[in-house]
Amino acid sequence: MVNRKTLADLRSRRWFAAGGMRAFAHRQRAQQMGLRREDLLERPCIAIVNTWSDLSPCHAHLRERAEAVKRGVLLAGGLPFELPALSLGEVMVKPTTMLYRNLLAMEVEELLRSLPVDGAVLLAGCDKTTPGTVMGAISMGLPTLFCAAGPMLNDRYLKPGEPARQVGAGTHTRMFWDEYQAGRVSEAEWVQLESHMTRSPGTCNTMGTASTMTSIVEALGLALPGSTAIPAMDAAHTRMATTCGERIVQMVWDDLTPRSLLTRGAFLNAAAVQMALGGSTNAAVHLIALARRAGVELTLDDLDAMGRKVPVLANLFPSGDRLMEDFHYAGGLPALMARITPFLSLDERNANGRTLAQNLDGVRALDDEVIRPLDRPVSAGGALAVLRGNLAPEGAVMKASAASPQFLRHRGRAIVFDDPGEMNRACADPALECEESSVLVLRNAGPVGAPGMPEWGNLPIPKKLLERGVRDMLRISDARMSGTHYGSCILHVSPESAVGGPLALVKTGDLIEVDIDARRLHLDVSDEELARRRAAWQPPKQTVARGFVRLYREHVTQAHEGCDFDFLQGTAPTAEPVIY
Numbered sequence: 170m171v172n173r174k175t176l177a178d179l180r181s182r183r184w185f186a187a188g189g190m191r192a193f194a195h196r197q198r199a200q201q202m203g204l205r206r207e208d209l210l211e212r213p214c215i216a217i218v219n220t221w222s223d224l225s226p227c228h229a230h231l232r233e234r235a236e237a238v239k240r241g242v243l244l245a246g247g248l249p250f251e252l253p254a255l256s257l258g259e260v261m262v263k264p265t266t267m268l269y270r271n272l273l274a275m276e277v278e279e280l281l282r283s284l285p286v287d288g289a290v291l292l293a294g295c296d297k298t299t300p301g302t303v304m305g306a307i308s309m310g311l312p313t314l315f316c317a318a319g320p321m322l323n324d325r326y327l328k329p330g331e332p333a334r335q336v337g338a339g340t341h342t343r344m345f346w347d348e349y350q351a352g353r354v355s356e357a358e359w360v361q362l363e364s365h366m367t368r369s370p371g372t373c374n375t376m377g378t379a380s381t382m383t384s385i386v387e388a389l390g391l392a393l394p395g396s397t398a399i400p401a402m403d404a405a406h407t408r409m410a411t412t413c414g415e416r417i418v419q420m421v422w423d424d425l426t427p428r429s430l431l432t433r434g435a436f437l438n439a440a441a442v443q444m445a446l447g448g449s450t451n452a453a454v455h456l457i458a459l460a461r462r463a464g465v466e467l468t469l470d471d472l473d474a475m476g477r478k479v480p481v482l483a484n485l486f487p488s489g490d491r492l493m494e495d496f497h498y499a500g501g502l503p504a505l506m507a508r509i510t511p512f513l514s515l516d517e518r519n520a521n522g523r524t525l526a527q528n529l530d531g532v533r534a535l536d537d538e539v540i541r542p543l544d545r546p547v548s549a550g551g552a553l554a555v556l557r558g559n560l561a562p563e564g565a566v567m568k569a570s571a572a573s574p575q576f577l578r579h580r581g582r583a584i585v586f587d588d589p590g591e592m593n594r595a596c597a598d599p600a601l602e603c604e605e606s607s608v609l610v611l612r613n614a615g616p617v618g619a620p621g622m623p624e625w626g627n628l629p630i631p632k633k634l635l636e637r638g639v640r641d642m643l644r645i646s647d648a649r650m651s652g653t654h655y656g657s658c659i660l661h662v663s664p665e666s667a668v669g670g671p672l673a674l675v676k677t678g679d680l681i682e683v684d685i686d687a688r689r690l691h692l693d694v695s696d697e698e699l700a701r702r703r704a705a706w707q708p709p710k711q712t713v714a715r716g717f718v719r720l721y722r723e724h725v726t727q728a729h730e731g732c733d734f735d736f737l738q739g740t741a742p743t744a745e746p747v748i749y
Contacts, residue, residue, distance in 0.1 A: 172424040179421075180311070181214040183748055184285035191749060195285070204248075212248040213421045215414070216286040218277055218306075220298045222256030227295040227379065228318055229370035230401055234410045238290050238316060241414020247288075247421070249414065252280050259296045259379075267649065268621025270297040270304075271725070271734050272717055277305025282743050287311065288421040290413050294318025294372045296652070299382040300455035303391065304733070307427045307462040309743050312420040314520050315392040316413040317383040319401035320493035321371030326362070337375040338367050339653025340486040343627065351635040371401030374493040376485035377652035381448035382455060387502050388442040389459075390430040390519040394528045398501035400494050420520060428740070431463040434514030438525070440472050441512045444479035445505055447488030447552045447570045449652025450660055454622075458731030464740035469564045469729050473555035473688065479512050480546035481570045484539050487655035488570040489547045491539050499536035507532040508540060550577075556659060556690040559699070560671050560681065563663040563729045565645075568655075569685055573641040576657035577685040580693075581608040581643060585677045587709075588613060589625050596631040603631050605639045608681045612672045613709055614648035615665025616725045616732050620718055626650035626660040643683060645690075647672055647728070659683065659690060661728040667709055668727075674702040 176182075184195045199209055217238050221231035235251050242249035255273045257266040281289055289309075291302040294317045306313040324336040345362055348354040354362075372379035383397035393413065399406045436456065443452045453472055460467035483505060484491050496505075506513060507529050515526035534540040541547055548570035556565045569577065584607050586592035592611055595601050603609075609628045616622045626648040630639055644658045647665040664670035671692065675681075680693040692699075713719060724734040731738075 174422050174424050176211065179213055180287050181285040182210070185209040208248050212246055213287040213418055214285055215242045215247045215249050215417055215421070216281060216284065216289040217249055217251045217292060218254050218280065218289055218302060219251055219292045220254050220256045220295075220302065221292070222258060224261045225256040225258030225295060226260070226367070226370060227258060227321075227372045228256060228293075228298070231292045231318060234292060234316065234407065237407045237410035238292070238414040241411035242418060244411075245415040245418035247418040250284075250286065252284070254280065254302065257295060257297045257301065264619065265621045265623035266297040267623065267732070268718070268721060270301045271721070271737065273298065273301030274304035274308070274737065277302050278308045278743060281306065281309040281311055283746055288417045289313045290417050291315045292318070294379055294383055296378040296382065296451065299379070299386060300459060303386055304459060304462050307431065307459065308737065310426050310428060312417065312423075312425050313391065313427050314413050314417045314420060315383075315386045316410055317386075317392060317397040319371050319397075319399050319403070319406050320374040320380055321367055322369040322400055322402055323374060323492045323494045324366055324368050328358075335490070335492055336366050337486045337492045337653070338373040339377050339651055340375045340655060341366065343654055347630065347635055347640060350632055369402045373653050375487060375653045376446055376448060376483060376493070378449040378451040379652070380493055381443060381446060381452050381652055384442055384446055384448070384502050385439045385452060385456065388439040388506065389435050390517060391427060393521055394519060395501045395503050398493060398497040400497060416521065423522070425520065425522070428463055430518055430520065431465060432517060433465050433467070435517045436460050436465050436467050437471065437475065438513050438517060440475040441479050441509055442502065442506065444476050444552045445481065445509050446483045447481040447485060447547060450553060450566045450568050451649055451652055453553065453566050453661065454649070454728055454732050457729070458733045461731055461733060461738040469555045469566070472553055475512070476551035476553040476555070479509060479551070480543065481548040481552050482508055482541045482543070482546055484541060484547050487653060488552065495536070495539045499539035500532065500534050503529060503532045504534040505540050508534060508543060554685050554688060556683070556685070556688050558689050558691040560675070560690045560692045561662045562671065563727065565659050565662040565690055567659045567685065571655040572657040576641065576643045576683070578683065579606075579643050580680060580682045581606045583608050583610050583675055583677055583679045583681050585610045585612070585675050592628065596629045599633045601631050601633065603634065605634060605642060607642065609642060609644045610672070610675055610681075611644075611646040611648060612666035612675070614646050615662075615667055616727060617722050618647065618665055618667025618709065620713070620722050622647070622649050622728065622732060624649050624651045626658050627654040627656060628658070645681065663728040665727065669703075669706065669708065671699070673706055674699055
């Protein structure tokens with residue numbers, strides 16, 4: 170039942186409608202900016218949280234989209250205020266945007282808490298900006314609508330004598346790099362690819378973390394149906410932003426808050442969508458973090474159960490061979506969800522005020538090659554597998570749909586690296602003792618160890634093997650991997666090595682066994698030997714002793730818990746500021 174608000178119920182009136190000197194000063198300063206007194210008193214105030222930055226190419230257009238949102242807010246009778254927030258451009262921010270996801274979540278929560286706003290539109294899209302902004306908005310609890318940045322335009326790779334093929338950001342960067350290392354792409358080709366593979370603003374156009382997470386937010390009901398796949402440079406994207414501005418005003422009057430939408434059923438719907446998309450393994454961390462902010466029980470086991478039954482239907486890189494622009498033309502997320510209705514809870518509500526069943530009524534996929542039917546999936550094996558064993562007691566994840574079949578059940582000799590510098594030097598060394606059957610292991614790359622759990626998990630294939638034609642190996646780490654990447658990579662090993670997880674005890678030469686069907690990750694070393702190694706183990710030295718990184722290391726949870734801060738999880742209400 171909708172809880173209708175009246176003008177007197179608006180949160181912003183605590184700032185603007187009271188009788189004392191403080192409210193006088195608030196109105197006075199607002200009028201200093203050219204605002205009318207009556208607008209402050211008669212309209213809901215809408216925050217437009219904008220993660221635009223000159224160093225965030227995926228968000229280069231969000232200044233203009235903020236203007237479109239403002240137009241919609243004004244058309245619906247609201248008063249818009251654009252609020253800049255931390256911009257986490259995935260490529261430029263070092264050591265990793267994951268280190269700062271929780272900082273963005275804190276900033277969004279505090280922006281909304283400390284300022285006179287009644288609802289919010291979140292302008293985001295690049296990998297960690299989506300979960301970061303949404304986590305903060307969930308905790309604050311104001312009516313919120315997510316407006317996705319949208320994917321970049323497609324590109325084509327043309328080489329004389331070969332058919333043209335589509336090129337997507339991230340996935341093909343890794344592919345072409347391996348070919349360049351192996352001498353199969355010339356220096357001139359490499360320079361040419363650099364200048365035109367990413368040909369417009371917008372997020373990665375593969376099914377990487379960006380499109381995975383924006384799709385998940387749409388599946389959760391926090392974005393308008395069909396909005397998240399619209400290409401950033403499509404005119405429809407500007408119109409969608411205006412519609413978001415209009416809709417958030419009504420959401421304020423209806424008091425339609427994130428927690429009124431975010432049920433366990435909504436999160437299971439999001440998990441089903443991740444699997445059908447062949448989505449990024451990063452979703453395993455972010456979905457759990459979002460659920461814990463909403464007070465919903467969700468575990469790796471829930472994700473694994475969904476991965477076992479929902480096939481990959483979206484024929485998108487890196488699991489398939491199409492790009493996000495094609496997905497939009499094929500009907501976008503509503504078309505995909507219409508294909509997987511047997512796995513969905515259809516009574517869940519969306520930010521547009523309708524149920525999922527109502528939103529999917531009459532929706533169909535427009536291209537069976539891009540959004541496959543259930544009886545002809547891209548991969549029947551599932552997008553995500555959660556592995557456990559003596560090497561990962563709390564779990565590890567693998568994107569099985571983007572792995573090589575021969576490594577889904579494998580036993581090989583470990584080659585262990587303690588840091589990425591050592592790893593890169595060794596993999597470039599022709600003297601490295603390795604075979605295609607070897608298992609590359611990187612540790613000290615988790616939340617505490619790195620810190621921030623960087624995307625180092627797509628460990629490089631040793632150059633000597635690339636030159637022999639090897640393009641995949643089994644690789645294991647406590648790091649993450651870019652959602653645009655592919656290969657037989659086992660990630661998020663938990664607990665991580667830096668806090669004493671079993672990965673810290675592996676030695677070069679140890680045998681490691683993997684069985685995806687059995688969901689097993691096993692180090693073939695006796696319990697007695699592991700106990701001896703543990704007794705001799707010393708935690709790695711931590712060099713950062715101040716600032717946000719210190720706060721992060723002291724309070725971040727492990728990968729299977731969402732890597733949120735321990736003091737930010739849960740549904741304790743965010744205290745309203747005192748106004749004197």
